[in-house]
Amino acid sequence: MDPHLLTTFVTVARHGSFSAAAAELGYTQSAISQQVAALEADLGLALLRRRPVEPTPAGRRLLEHAEPLLLRLRAARADVLRTAAEPRHLLRLAATPLAVNPVVAARLAEARARQPRLEIRLRMCRAERLAALVAEGRADLGLADGIAAPSDPLRLPDAGPMTTTGVTEEDLVVALPAGHPLAGRASLRLADLIDARWLRTPLCPPARLRDLVGEGFPAGLEYEGDDVRTALNLAAAGHGLTLLPASAVPAGGGGGGGVCAVPVAAPRLVHRVELLHAALPPGAAADLVAALSG
Template identity: 80%
Template structure:
């Protein structure tokens, strides 16, 4: 299966338009149609309906495989180029919104102090995008965060050969309005909050709580952003509860089940240079 044809098919399916895909990929509309037709001929099945443009059942199945396949190809290309690259005084970091806590920020500052010429860029994004940036060679190191049982690895998207190291775990707090009846407790159990009103946010997805603690946790409000101050303001105004790492907010410690806010360092092959040095610093014991 030609990856170029697969990429064209995915783009048409995502945009729902042959002309829009042609504009994005830099081809003529006729060339896009020919590429999709060639892929359909290769598989012997129609993959896209034309009016309106959308995936057929066979196309839907192919889309399930196409994303990981294309990401692995990008990862392989990036890995080969990275291994042969000449180290530069540049470091590109990608991180999920709550991944850079105080300890990690201090280690990054120490690494920069040791290399005054080092130029560092930091981009925040979701886990899916973080995997894409690492696989595509657009980031040297990634920091991902999430809720997990102690010492359990995070569930991260498949993005090819990748080193993953746990770099920190900290206590989780239940963020509540100041006047909430439970705000004065010394600790709380999730089982006591299963019917409470919750915020559903990328920082604390309710589907993850349900995976860890069972059904329940109704969403009172869905917030699709990742700004911690906005989340805290929503909590304070009574829109719902949420879980946050101790370093990110105020609240009552979570006693049960035993869960932590975990941060993991991700990277592909690292030649000697700033990225490898920082990876060692981040994954070592706190200084």
């Protein structure tokens, strides 16, 4: 399959529109239609229904393969170009919402103090985009965070050859309203809360809790942002519980004093931060990796 045609197909399927795909890729709508038709002719299968524009069963199956394949191609190109790149003092760091905890921030400050010419451009993104940004060369380094068993690696998308290193692990707390019946506990088992309503948020998706603990954890209010203070305010108002690293909850709680943070005793889970990067030549990026890895 021609990667060029595959890119066109993925773009049309994502937009659900030939004209929108044409605008994004810089072709005429007729050229987009011809490219999709050429891919369908190559496979001998219809991949898109035209009215409305949506993938056929064969098209949906191809999409499952297409995104990882195209990512690997972009990653290969970026990796080759990196080997010939000149040393730079501007580093692009991508991070998920809770990855830059106090320990990471302090290590960044120490690295900058040792390298006065070092400039860091920090970009926040969702976990599902992080590995792709690093693999495609749009970020030099990535910091990912998530919930895991102690010393277990995070589950990150396959984006080609990538080095991952553990940076920090810290305890988790349940953020619940100050008036909650369990707010006065010294610690909690998540099993005690499987029937409680949880905020549906990228900071702590209920689906991830189900993966780690089992059934339960019904979702309450859906919050699509990743601002910790907003999540704490929602928890304080009773919209749902959430699980956060201990360092993310200010002393005395949050949300105007309406939140109580109770440590999680069982199962033994931690909030983990990992550093990921492709091959790095000696220089500022490699030095920053060493600094962040502690």
